[in-house]
Amino acid sequence: MMALAEELFPICRSITGDGARRTLEILQRFIPLQVYEVPSGTKVLDWTVPCEWNIRDAYIVRDDGTRVVDFSENNLHIVQYSRPIDVTMRLAELRPHLHSLPDQPDWIPYRTSYYAENWGFCLTQRQLSSLTDGSYRVVIDSDLGPGHLTYGELLIPGETNDTVLFSCHICHPSLANDNLSGIAVATMLARHIQTLRPRHSYRFLFIPGTIGSLTWLARNEDKVGQIVHGLVLSCLGDAGGMTYKQSRRGDASIDRIVAHVLRHDQVPHRVAPFVPYGYDERQYCSPGFNLPVGCLMRTPNGQYPEYHSSADNLSLLRPESLSHSLAVLRHIVEVIEGNHVYRSRNPKGEPQLGRRGLYATMGGQRTATYDQMALLWVLNLADGHHSLFAMAERAGVPFADIRAAADRLLAAELLEPTRSQTDEWA
Amino acid sequence: MMALAEELFPICRSITGDGARRTLEILQRFIPLQVYEVPSGTKVLDWTVPCEWNIRDAYIVRDDGTRVVDFSENNLHIVQYSRPIDVTMRLAELRPHLHSLPDQPDWIPYRTSYYAENWGFCLTQRQLSSLTDGSYRVVIDSDLGPGHLTYGELLIPGETNDTVLFSCHICHPSLANDNLSGIAVATMLARHIQTLRPRHSYRFLFIPGTIGSLTWLARNEDKVGQIVHGLVLSCLGDAGGMTYKQSRRGDASIDRIVAHVLRHDQVPHRVAPFVPYGYDERQYCSPGFNLPVGCLMRTPNGQYPEYHSSADNLSLLRPESLSHSLAVLRHIVEVIEGNHVYRSRNPKGEPQLGRRGLYATMGGQRTATYDQMALLWVLNLADGHHSLFAMAERAGVPFADIRAAADRLLAAELLEPTRSQTDEWA
């Protein structure tokens, strides 16, 4: 995943344009992404797909010919969606178009102006301070005009249309944790799920933030109702512990599943309530959709110092963090795929496990073994109302161990599937 | 409010009699109170309106002619409802009729015997200890006979009959925090509400404790069902933090509203569960009424040392406490009046706030502003099921800020009122 992030890092992405296209092409080497192009001007819910923006070059030249700011050195030097310009102006006139971080003198901030025509440069505070009075030539060689919004989608069909959504944003230029980490982890998660024959269908979206999810929702309102669980993926590569931001519902199955997986994980974690700010969960969880979609991160947006600056670069990513994030997601998928509701075939009293080779024959021990406890929990709760997942929650045992116990009991014909189940996450 | 308390302090009030009448006359200078007179002997629920009691003078004279206890010095010197008497007796005979506070040698206790005919004097422990054997003339110049119970009522009609009840007791003689503070704050709150054109109707009761609320309830059973929120007001002038005693229901809207207002207030506060002891909430919350009526206090009855003694005098009152108590009550009324259920007109995805001037056009900032967050919360929860108040509770934001955000969104035509709302406090 580090290699993928490294390959994607230099590309100047935005919410539209060739950077997004090149990014999706690279991902297509790993997964069979379908790429969609939506024309500028298309109405999507309350919004309109904006003009396409592409940029070739941008710089500020002092009157002695020195380039004091140069886009070719860092994609962040340009305010995204800056309109083309080639003028010479005094520093005082230029200043309102220059953005820096006074508290972090060596970092370039990330700024955008997608929906209000504008132009500007981002630079370090040190660069800004060194500018002397005088006149500067300002050149932005960009195109801002009708074009397309580009996004990628992968549907991995399962036995049912019940769909699990994974969504990540691809609009950030040369920012690593936010969100090359999410892109890389989502790509490898998709590759993994392709090797399964899943019960659920899995839908991966690689979209520009906000306008991308709005566009997908507008174009796929008929599929929205199929989404039974979902996660927005971002900031999955830094050294911090895990953060799960709940769905707006707060008690959706995905909220319980992620909390369960993180509770049994070694890495410290935090479960945070939904707030209507952050990533595309804002759109998925808008009141008209209210989808069961949370957001999985390590250190959340806005809570690490390098966030939205040139310091959020490849050096912030830890290969072991990316791997661990992927492992957590695979566990989440294991729960989603492995959950079932079974009924004990011997609900009255415990069945005699000893004669089936499932229980120690020598009695009197101080305690039951861990494995025996898992068997007893499954049998005790297999009343047709508790899913395996609910058993794992009540027993305080990782889902995988409950699933393994259920498999042993199924093999011994002590369990049977329930016919009609209203809610398998009961 | 201090001036009002000072004017009321010298009056010898009781559950009936001229002290109550004079008190209500003074209040009528501020608010158009209706005064009711209910004859002695009237059956009110399980009780009977008692005889009217008035007292002119009372004293104990030592055989050397010295007045050792003198009602004219302090209204508390007489046990309320003492019958007239003029006898001479030995100290031993007198002693059972003398009440003091051994732990507080300089304070006179407050004692009553409304419903069992009796007489007695209250005096300081120091006075009691100084009494020498000998004979004493005991004079109580009181009237105890058929008359009336007097109470005041103010109805401020609103758009609907849904009524908010504020109730305070007016029966305590020369006690300041309990309850001249409640009387003064209620009076000024009523004046304030008269300047509004409220949605709800507001009913203020100035009544003698217990028998007054019983009398009002018995005479107004047809209006009881209109009460949707209510507060008993007492002990609102001392230096302590706020105490809210919940209604018997514990989860009534008023319980949530007061807790919310206090949570966002600077002054420390405590929310205490209902107990069937205290002030007139005992009657309003009796099982046959079970009204949503709590009790707002600073330091509660029985929990400050000066309670029910001559030390609960004007020096215990702080003007800033009275003002703050009134401010809290005005906030409570703001919530009650300002709460509504709205529905987003763009429930699918977020509406584009930027093009309506409601969102920063320059993106990439670390966090949203406080005002933006309030807008986002309202939009996210405007599903027709969350009232503005429920939004404020969930967002952890003062109601006023949610109300202001809703007003901005209404102005932008992004919200609309819901037509049918089962419960506006949902």
Next chain:
Amino acid sequence: MMALAEELFPICRSITGDGARRTLEILQRFIPLQVYEVPSGTKVLDWTVPCEWNIRDAYIVRDDGTRVVDFSENNLHIVQYSRPIDVTMRLAELRPHLHSLPDQPDWIPYRTSYYAENWGFCLTQRQLSSLTDGSYRVVIDSDLGPGHLTYGELLIPGETNDTVLFSCHICHPSLANDNLSGIAVATMLARHIQTLRPRHSYRFLFIPGTIGSLTWLARNEDKVGQIVHGLVLSCLGDAGGMTYKQSRRGDASIDRIVAHVLRHDQVPHRVAPFVPYGYDERQYCSPGFNLPVGCLMRTPNGQYPEYHSSADNLSLLRPESLSHSLAVLRHIVEVIEGNHVYRSRNPKGEPQLGRRGLYATMGGQRTATYDQMALLWVLNLADGHHSLFAMAERAGVPFADIRAAADRLLAAELLEPTRSQTDEWA
């Protein structure tokens, strides 16, 4: 109860056999137990009543004639259900049949092999270590063949068939806390209840663990539905505090009752959630029955060092612990018997307690008395929806005090029974 435990201690009990019979005969001196004999081979739910086992003698003799292990010294020396044997073998061959506790060199473990034919000896680690190579004669003089399973039952009929179950296991040989303590306390509790004329019926079971409860359940499926509360009793004699293990339901009335009684008890206590391991609550709480049966203990199974070893002997029992355990159970029965739902006959406002002699006539005191508060709680909550028990829970007052207050109010004709009550534990 100590005397009873001392008399029962030497008997070699098992899940079948004469030890159980002798035990029940002794109990019959105290309570009119009905004794049942169920033939080996009887199908009980998923299980089969096993062969009956009786043992006369067992020992291991070194080739010099010394008995190195001798059953006559301690009943625990033999693995329960050891088949008869008389062979001579080398130590290496014998060793797999020898069980000891390496961490407790002087204690003999307790081991069983009820359902897999086997034989073995339990001995101290010190004994085991002292065995030298050589040949040993191994003698077990036991019978293992068709016979009966024996259990005792006592039904104390009440006004209704609503039944309270007390169940204890009688299968442990020479182990004191587990479970002569449970047997002794259950016996004395039954004697006590026989002196009452209870509303509920009470059923006491003295049964072998697991197979005994399965047998009773299989033979009494028609009576299972009558059980409204139940407790398994074990480990009630040690010096520890009380432990209540909840029923599988976790919110059954018995769970609330025991928690309430323990909360108002002086002895420290712990309420533990249900787990599907322990005593016969495993069977009563299997999903097909899911009875409201918890387990009352002092220090639970497996949590005191002497558990299931020769150190769980009479010296572990404290007479005061046995008495206290019985007292707790009597309080539980008092709650079960004393709970009712009443309705106030004066639900609107408080009734005037003073004129009925139930309230102080001299008013103005700082607080209400404890007894007055209990009266006020009962009156306030006597709405026909709160049982006396629910009142005690809400008021935070011991049930007995609420019951006493209700009796005073009944005498004053201020309460009346409710006619139709859906759930008296509401």
